[in-house]
Amino acid sequence: MIEVKAPGKLYLAGEYAVVETGYPAILVALNQFVRVSVEASKDYGSIISRQYQEDSLYWRRQGNQMVFDNRDNPFHYILSGIKITEEYARLLGKEMLCYHLKIDSDLDSPDGKKYGLGSSAAVTVATVKALCAFYELPVSKDQLFKLAAIAHFEVQGNGSLGDIAASVYGGFLAYHSFDRTWLTLARKKYSLTEIIELAWPQLQIELLEPPENLSLLIGWTGSPASTSHLVDAVGLKKAEKQRLYTSFLTQSKQCLELIIQGFHENSLTLIQDGLQQNRHALADLAGFSKLEIETPKLSRLIQIAESFGGVAKSSGAGGGDCGIVVLNKQIPSQQVYTKWLAEGIEPLDLQVHNVTE
Numbered sequence: 001m002i003e004v005k006a007p008g009k010l011y012l013a014g015e016y017a018v019v020e021t022g023y024p025a026i027l028v029a030l031n032q033f034v035r036v037s038v039e040a041s042k043d044y045g046s047i048i049s050r051q052y053q054e055d056s057l058y059w060r061r062q063g064n065q066m067v068f069d070n071r072d073n074p075f076h077y078i079l080s081g082i083k084i085t086e087e088y089a090r091l092l093g094k095e096m097l098c099y100h101l102k103i104d105s106d107l108d109s110p111d112g113k114k115y116g117l118g119s120s121a122a123v124t125v126a127t128v129k130a131l132c133a134f135y136e137l138p139v140s141k142d143q144l145f146k147l148a149a150i151a152h153f154e155v156q157g158n159g160s161l162g163d164i165a166a167s168v169y170g171g172f173l174a175y176h177s178f179d180r181t182w183l184t185l186a187r188k189k190y191s192l193t194e195i196i197e198l199a200w201p202q203l204q205i206e207l208l209e210p211p212e213n214l215s216l217l218i219g220w221t222g223s224p225a226s227t228s229h230l231v232d233a234v235g236l237k238k239a240e241k242q243r244l245y246t247s248f249l250t251q252s253k254q255c256l257e258l259i260i261q262g263f264h265e266n267s268l269t270l271i272q273d274g275l276q277q278n279r280h281a282l283a284d285l286a287g288f289s290k291l292e293i294e295t296p297k298l299s300r301l302i303q304i305a306e307s308f309g310g311v312a313k314s315s316g317a318g319g320g321d322c323g324i325v326v327l328n329k330q331i332p333s334q335q336v337y338t339k340w341l342a343e344g345i346e347p348l349d350l351q352v353h354n355v356t357e
């Protein structure tokens with residue numbers, strides 16, 4: 001039996017701008033996982049998720065095809081991960097097999113709360129990783145990223161795919177998004193084996209070493225908003241308010257360069273300065289897009305963090321969900337947590353996860 005796991009993530013900076021080809025974001029992988037196991041089977045295969053038990057899917061193999069009843073199944077990312085990995089396996093001359101795939105996830109709490117830690121990305125990465133192991137396909141992290149990014153992109157159709165990178169590489173990383181229009185065309189022109197060997201236009205992934213004194217705190221404010229809805233709303237403003245949008249992109253890039261420099265120079269101060277500026281850039285974007293990215297509860301989370309010398313901002317698409325704080329390790333996190341709890345903000349006591357294998 002094959003068992004693998006892939007971590008969830010949070011955005012530290014660069015949200016929205018990273019959706020534009022080549023623009024950077026900083027992400028961090030966290031010790032909350034999606035776990036996938038694969039076990040060979042004989043007559044039929046299955047996909048069973050602990051979080052979606054009522055939606056278990058049973059399938060049979062007809063040659064290279066998986067045959068199943070496709071009504072109302074929620075396993076789009078998993079099925080896309082399977083499709084891409086099997087396409088790759090066939091190109092490497094592997095025979096298609098039957099198997100039971102089981103999924104379990106820490107990313108949504110048992111009481112159904114969604115923390116916005118990137119479950120669709122982690123589930124896609126874990127599925128691709130598990131099937132690569134099952135079919136004995138040797139894949140580097142770069143290749144795993146590319147296979148999982150294709151699988152995710154072919155379902156969601158937008159987004160920067162930064163969450164896939166965080167789930168594959170782990171730790172803190174600087175991610176510059178690749179040209180997704182190129183990928184769509186490349187999928188028609190090249191085979192999967194060729195695509196995952198190619199350098200993808202504009203893609204850059206750099207692992208970052210955090211300064212020793214950096215502590216990362218996470219607070220959850222509830223009321224998650226729809227990321228794709230927010231991203232689409234910004235897409236609309238991009239055309240309507242070109243000047244403001246371009247200035248947001250420039251601002252975001254400048255902050256990100258400062259933060260990356262902070263990581264390179266082990267400077268907590270530079271990282272904090274960059275995060276602060278990124279918060280302001282996102283406020284400008286929210287202003288001219290008429291969106292609420294930093295909700296009143298996120299603002300409270302940030303004010304409390306600032307009263308302890310921390311720098312904080314919304315994480316990801318915003319409109320609720322998580323806020324992140326970067327502060328000096330010397331400040332006990334419990335002090336911040338107590339104040340948050342008093343205001344109904346839930347501290348998520350998570351650690352940075354480094355992918356070692």
Ligand SMILES: Nc1ncnc2c1ncn2[C@@H]1O[C@H](COP(=O)(O)OP(=O)(O)O)[C@@H](O)[C@H]1O
Binds near residue numbers: 116
């Ligand atoms: N435990 C799981 N089992 C099966 N599919 C999952 C699981 N967790 C997440 N998914 C898939 O990911 C989707 C959630 O994606 P999305 O709403 O984009 O969340 P996120 O923003 O956390 O990535 C679900 O609809 C489902 O398709």
Ligand SMILES: C[C@@](O)(CCOP(=O)(O)OP(=O)(O)O)CC(=O)O
Binds near residue numbers: 016159163
């Ligand atoms: C706006 C974004 O830059 C960041 C969104 O991050 P979130 O963490 O809010 O979203 P999910 O990964 O779907 O949970 C869009 C993107 O980069 O795709």
